[in-house]
Amino acid sequence: DTAVSQTPKYLVTQMGNDKSIKCEQNLGHDTMYWYKQDSKKFLKIMFSYNNKELIINETVPNRFSPKSPDKAHLNLHINSLELGDSAVYFCASSQRSVGKTQYFGPGTRLLVL
Amino acid sequence: AQTVTQSQPEMSVQEAETVTLSCTYDTSESDYYLFWYKQPPSRQMILVIRQEAYKQQNATENRFSVNFQKAAKSFSLKISDSQLGDAAMYFCAYLGGSQGNLIFGKGTKLSVKP
Numbered sequence: 368d369t370a371v372s373q374t375p376k377y378l379v380t381q382m383g384n385d386k387s388i389k390c391e392q393n394l395g396h397d398t399m400y401w402y403k404q405d406s407k408k409f410l411k412i413m414f415s416y417n418n419k420e421l422i423i424n425e426t427v428p429n430r431f432s433p434k435s436p437d438k439a440h441l442n443l444h445i446n447s448l449e450l451g452d453s454a455v456y457f458c459a460s461s462q463r464s465v466g467k468t469q470y471f472g473p474g475t476r477l478l479v480l
Numbered sequence: 481a482q483t484v485t486q487s488q489p490e491m492s493v494q495e496a497e498t499v500t501l502s503c504t505y506d507t508s509e510s511d512y513y514l515f516w517y518k519q520p521p522s523r524q525m526i527l528v529i530r531q532e533a534y535k536q537q538n539a540t541e542n543r544f545s546v547n548f549q550k551a552a553k554s555f556s557l558k559i560s561d562s563q564l565g566d567a568a569m570y571f572c573a574y575l576g577g578s579q580g581n582l583i584f585g586k587g588t589k590l591s592v593k594p
Contacts, residue, residue: 398580400580400581402582407586408519408569408586408587409584409586409587410571410582410584411584412581412582412583415580415581417580422580423580423581425581455523457525459525459582463580467513467575468513468515468527468530469575469582470527471517471524471525471526473522473523473524474523474524474525476523
């Protein structure tokens with residue numbers, strides 16, 4: 368009965384590889400987000416989707432491509448991974464019309480070697 | 481642009497005592513929301529408490545309460561009867577009425593001494 372789930376929880380990979388992180392929410396929310404937490408614990412928005420449409424796209428390299436196949440899923444694909452991409456990536460969801468509280472997934476720790 | 485400042489990188493409290501974590505923010509909006517999230521070593525982001533800017537009454541959730549001073553743009557978190565399980569990073573976050581994304585402070589690492 369997990370509300371927001373992410374897979375995998377840990378990802379170790381080599382520079383130059385392509386990887387994906389999946390996110391699913393069963394809260395019935397219409398908006399999903401990707402946040403990046405760097406090594407100093409600072410959290411920053413990357414993308415936001417509302418009803419499968421991109422509504423926020425912060426200054427993120429175009430190697431990062433989000434995909435929302437439906438309202439309950441928001442996946443993050445990263446091409447040509449770089450050392451600086453090492454971070455924890457959080458998926459979150461909310462219902463924009465009510466409350467606006469965002470609920471977070473458990474995070475995916477990405478380590479690029 | 482909106483900013484959130486947490487001026488205490490680290491705080492420490494004795495078990496069963498009370499501690500207050502500070503947060504200030506800058507905005508020109510009148511409609512917004514404020515949150516405190518807790519991140520224990522498990523790294524899960526857990527909502528602690530939320531406050532709607534239009535509400536004058538301070539939010540409370542069991543041992544957690546806030547002191548919301550809208551004019552001063554201050555939003556501090558008070559933890560009463562601190563427990564060992566309260567040890568974590570605490571993030572203050574702002575959500576504007578016209579925005580979708582949370583803007584976070586840099587966090588305060590809280591230690592609880594037995």
